[in-house]
Amino acid sequence: MSDQNISRSPEFLQERISYLEESNLRFISIFEMLASSSEYQGDLSRAKDEEAIYRATICQLRRLFPFQSIGFLSCESDGSFELLAADPAIAQDTLQSLIDTRMMDGTFAWALNRNQAVLVPTETGETLILQVVATQSRVRGMFVATLPGNSAALDAPSLNALTIVLHTCAYALESTVLYGMLHDHTQHLEERVQLRTRDLEEARLQAEAASLAKSDFLANMSHEIRTPMNGVIGMTELMLQGGLTPQKEKQYLNAIKDSADSLMLIINDILDFSKIEAGKFTLENKPFCPRDAVKRCLGILSVRAEEKGLQMFHQVDSAVPACLVGDQGRLRQVLTNLVGNAIKFCQHGNISVEVGLKSNNADKVVLHIRVNDTGIGIPEEACQRIFNQFEQADSSTTRKFGGTGLGLAICKKLVELMDGEIWVESQVGTGSCFHFTSQFLLGDEKLLIDEEAITDSSSARQTPLTILLAEDVEINRTLVQAILEPHGHVVICAENGRKALEAYTSRAFDVVLMDIQMPEMDGLQASRAIREFEREYGREVPAPILAMTAFAGNEDRQVCIDAGMNDYLTKPIKPLQLVQLLNKYCAGPTGSAVELTGGGLATAAAANELNGAIAVFDQDDLLERLGGRPEMIPRFVGLFCKGVLPQLEGLVTALAAEDADGVRRHAHAIKGAAANISALRIQQLAATMETTAKEGDLTEVPQRLAMLHQEYRTFTETISALGIAV
Ligand code: ADP
Numbered sequence: 253m254s255d256q257n258i259s260r261s262p263e264f265l266q267e268r269i270s271y272l273e274e275s276n277l278r279f280i281s282i283f284e285m286l287a288s289s290s291e292y293q294g295d296l297s298r299a300k301d302e303e304a305i306y307r308a309t310i311c312q313l314r315r316l317f318p319f320q321s322i323g324f325l326s327c328e329s330d331g332s333f334e335l336l337a338a339d340p341a342i343a344q345d346t347l348q349s350l351i352d353t354r355m356m357d358g359t360f361a362w363a364l365n366r367n368q369a370v371l372v373p374t375e376t377g378e379t380l381i382l383q384v385v386a387t388q389s390r391v392r393g394m395f396v397a398t399l400p401g402n403s404a405a406l407d408a409p410s411l412n413a414l415t416i417v418l419h420t421c422a423y424a425l426e427s428t429v430l431y432g433m434l435h436d437h438t439q440h441l442e443e444r445v446q447l448r449t450r451d452l453e454e455a456r457l458q459a460e461a462a463s464l465a466k467s468d469f470l471a472n473m474s475h476e477i478r479t480p481m482n483g484v485i486g487m488t489e490l491m492l493q494g495g496l497t498p499q500k501e502k503q504y505l506n507a508i509k510d511s512a513d514s515l516m517l518i519i520n521d522i523l524d525f526s527k528i529e530a531g532k533f534t535l536e537n538k539p540f541c542p543r544d545a546v547k548r549c550l551g552i553l554s555v556r557a558e559e560k561g562l563q564m565f566h567q568v569d570s571a572v573p574a575c576l577v578g579d580q581g582r583l584r585q586v587l588t589n590l591v592g593n594a595i596k597f598c599q600h601g602n603i604s605v606e607v608g609l610k611s612n613n614a615d616k617v618v619l620h621i622r623v624n625d626t627g628i629g630i631p632e633e634a635c636q637r638i639f640n641q642f643e644q645a646d647s648s649t650t651r652k653f654g655g656t657g658l659g660l661a662i663c664k665k666l667v668e669l670m671d672g673e674i675w676v677e678s679q680v681g682t683g684s685c686f687h688f689t690s691q692f693l694l695g696d697e698k699l700l701i702d703e704e705a706i707t708d709s710s711s712a713r714q715t716p717l718t719i720l721l722a723e724d725v726e727i728n729r730t731l732v733q734a735i736l737e738p739h740g741h742v743v744i745c746a747e748n749g750r751k752a753l754e755a756y757t758s759r760a761f762d763v764v765l766m767d768i769q770m771p772e773m774d775g776l777q778a779s780r781a782i783r784e785f786e787r788e789y790g791r792e793v794p795a796p797i798l799a800m801t802a803f804a805g806n807e808d809r810q811v812c813i814d815a816g817m818n819d820y821l822t823k824p825i826k827p828l829q830l831v832q833l834l835n836k837y838c839a840g841p842t843g844s845a846v847e848l849t850g851g852g853l854a855t856a857a858a859a860n861e862l863n864g865a866i867a868v869f870d871q872d873d874l875l876e877r878l879g880g881r882p883e884m885i886p887r888f889v890g891l892f893c894k895g896v897l898p899q900l901e902g903l904v905t906a907l908a909a910e911d912a913d914g915v916r917r918h919a920h921a922i923k924g925a926a927a928n929i930s931a932l933r934i935q936q937l938a939a940t941m942e943t944t945a946k947e948g949d950l951t952e953v954p955q956r957l958a959m960l961h962q963e964y965r966t967f968t969e970t971i972s973a974l975g976i977a978v
Contacts, residue, residue: 275407282413285315292417296424302326305428306337309421316413317399317406320378323347324385325394333360333394347396350380364391369411373402381406383414385422392425465641469657476518480511487511502977506887516824521658524585525641528665534807535669539695540580542619543568546607548876549584553591555888555928560595563602571609575695576617582666583690586674587621589659590686594625601626601683615694618672622687629680639664639674663688716740717762717838722752722778723800724770728825732765732800735827736834749778756782756795763838764797766817775799776815783816796837800825828875828882868963868970870930889971890978892929896922900961903941907953915953916945922960934963 295308306324313322321343325333335351338344354360354372363370363382372380378398385393395418399406487504490496496504527533550566557564587605594603603625610618630638641661660674667674670690678684719736721743723729733743744761746752750773756764764782768775779797786794799812799820812820818837821829875882899922906914919942926935941956971978 278407278410281316282409285312285413285417288312288315292420296420299424299428302425302428303337305421305424307339309417309424310337310339312417313397313414316410316417317397320398320400321347322395322397323351325351325396327391327393335396336393343398347398350374350398351394351396354380354382360394363394368415369406371406374398377401379406381414383418385418385425387419387422387426390426392422395421469641473518473522477515480515483511484508484515506890509883510887521662524662525658525665528662528669532807533665533669535579535582537577537579537693539575539577541574542572542576542580542583542607542692543574545580545584546587546605549587550591550605551876553588553595555891556592557595557603558924558928559891560598561600562595562598564591564604565602566605566607568607569609571612572607572619573609573612573617573694575697576619576692577695578670578690578692582670586663586666586688586690587623589663590623590688593659594623594627594684594686597684598625598627610689612694616691617694618689618691620687620689622685624683624685626683629682630676630678630684631680632678635676635678638676716742717834718742718744718760719834720744720746720752720755720761720764720795722746722749722764722770722775723767724748725767728767728800728823732825732830735825735830739831741834749773749775749781752778753781753785757785757789761795763834764795765821766797766799768799768801768812775801775817776811779812779815779817798833798837826881826883867930867932868966869974870932871974874930886976886978888929889976892925892931893968893978895925896934896964899925900957900964903957903960907950907957910950912945912948912950915950916942919945931963931967934960934967937963 289312292308292312295311296305299305299308309324310322313319321338321340323335323338323343326336327333333351335344335348338347351360354363359370359372360382364384366384367386369381369383372382374380378400379402381395381397381399383395384391385395395414487508491501491504524533546566546568550564554564591603591605603623606622606624608620608622610620612618638657639660641658664674667688667690670692672688672690674686674688676684676686716739719741721729721732723732723745724747729745733745736743744755746755748770749766752764752766753773755761764779766775766779770778773781779799782797783794796818797816799817800823801808801812801820802823809820819833821833871885874885874888899918902918903915903922906918919938923935923938923942926932926938937956937960941953941960944950944952
């Protein structure tokens with residue numbers, strides 16, 4: 253400052269002093285504001301929402317300027333601005349109208365784009381301050397305030413201080429928004445974690461239940477397998493010790509066979525189940541007669557039912573077509589399972605099977621089959637569960653009745669494959685009714701006749717054959733030899749595919765029986781090599797190759813055919829099926845044929861013809877009812893013989909006591925047992941005796957009783973002449 257200035261008038265100096273004093277005051281308020289900034293920061297950090305931040309900021313700004321009114325507009329997501337905080341509250345409308353005016357004249361928009369305060373005089377002589385509240389990245393709102401008088405009071409340091417406060421405010425707002433987002437996100441995350449934890453917990457419980465069911469299943473399965481295995485091992489050891497009478501040996505062998513049969517059932521169940529699970533199960537599509545299928549299936553089961561003293565009926569609705577196309581084997585499997593269970597869980601009463609027609613539209617036929625029993629019943633809570641794998645109504649069932657809990661699960665899957673459903677209605681203590689539906693195509697009856705013709709032709713007589721048997725397991729070789737050699741066939745054995753190929757190229761064979769899984773060269777490779785050899789060396793008539801496999805699906809059959817084989821047999825080999833298949837592929841001239849006799853395979857015709865019009869024993873009829881399983885004949889004939897002797901003794905006693913009702917009862921029992929086993933002459937004699945005894949007439953009974961004893965002797969002789977060992 254120059255001397256000249258200092259020497260200016262006292263007024264000038266006075267004005268200068270006032271200015272300096274004012275500046276001083278403003279600096280003091282700036283310092284005060286700065287001094288209280290930690291308080292402001294504290295308020296901001298406690299602020300939970302936008303409004304709290306605005307309130308804290310208003311408080312801080314009031315330390316800086318003597319504002320008349322202050323407000324904040326918040327920037328909404330759609331870009332509009334809303335006046336949120338006005339201080340004092342009564343200034344709200346005034347501020348709003350000031351803002352509206354500035355919005356209209358563009359000042360508001362101008363202020364938005366500047367980083368410092370815009371000062372505008374109002375009509376009422378005050379100063380309106382507009383300053384954007386923004387962080388580097390976003391506009392958060394607009395600060396608006398009025399100061400008395402003109403804007404002269406606002407110097408640069410104060411405006412800078414205002415900018416600093418509004419900056420702080422903007423970042424606090426942004427933090428709150430971010431915090432809100434973070435909070436929402438965390439909450440959402442927590443909800444998801446909770447949800448996921450719940451899912452995991454459910455999955456854990458399910459896995460635990462499944463593992464428990466599997467452990468139960470394994471325990472059941474081990475028990476189910478161990479029981480027959482113990483039988484096989486125990487009986488075999490006894491036989492190996494030797495010194496047994498032929499009857500004892502036979503009894504032990506029968507026990508071993510029974511055990512092996514039940515093992516086979518379990519293994520088949522497991523195989524079926526795993527095939528279905530792996531989606532490798534395909535259904536056959538062949539014409540069949542539903543009436544026959546049901547009759548045959550129930551034939552074999554009726555013997556078991558009768559052994560337990562249960563009555564069994566079946567009825568097929570007349571509307572059910574004579575011929576359907578589908579997989580009758582699987583239909584019979586489901587039915588066998590359900591009726592088998594009905595017999596298993598029924599101590600007395602009866603079992604009935606009804607086959608009805610649910611619908612018949614556009615060649616699609618849906619059958620509805622009901623299996624009713626008067627057994628132990630199933631608790632309501634278990635009615636759904638028992639169709640799950642490894643599930644039983646209650647675990648004590650296994651201990652009492654045995655079983656793996658797989659049967660119904662397999663039934664369910666099979667029924668679903670046949671586009672049907674399965675369910676049960678049951679009452680504990682009263683009985684159960686299992687229902688299932690399955691869909692087939694409508695078939696042409698003529699196709700059935702053709703099938704029968706094929707079956708008939710398979711029983712033609714046959715010349716002795718030279719058979720090449722490729723099989724690595726000795727016991728299986730022995731079994732096939734034991735079946736075929738009694739019929740005059742020559743069986744040459746090879747232990748693997750390579751040896752079979754060597755044998756085939758060195759001499760002629762009529763037919764090859766080929767195991768599939770063998771060491772060195774398997775059955776498929778050997779068959780391909782045989783066909784290759786035939787092509788190369790021009791064998792005139794290629795020998796039929798028949799596969800013997802434990803895998804029984806359609807696709808397995810196709811693999812065999814693709815390798816050049818003609819047909820296949822499923823293991824375990826059943827004598828009748830083997831002979832029928834040989835007949836089918838190697839039917840020779842009938843003249844010099846060797847008749848299929850012995851080994852339980854002979855037809856009973858010859859023995860029966862000796863005895864006039866009615867057969868002593870109709871083996872074919874029995875075989876049909878046993879589902880074509882000749883190996884079961886000795887057992888059932890044995891059961892018959894065991895049961896009929898006490899009844900004959902009972903007849904003698906009743907006759908001696910002239911007890912007509914006793915005679916009737918015993919005659920009735922003999923009639924039923926004889927009908928079961930197809931001992932037709934005994935059946936007829938007993939029936940006549942029953943009828944006369946019912947009328948109280950015992951005059952003819954002594955002669956008939958003598959005849960009955962005679963017929964029984966003839967029956968046992970016929971049986972042993974047929975080579976059936978009981
Ligand atoms: P299992 O081999 O145990 O018999 P299933 O799957 O065939 O297996 O049957 C499952 C369970 O369903 C049985 O253990 C039994 O508790 C119940 N069950 C099935 N059929 C009947 C029935 N006819 N009467 C009573 N309970 C039955």
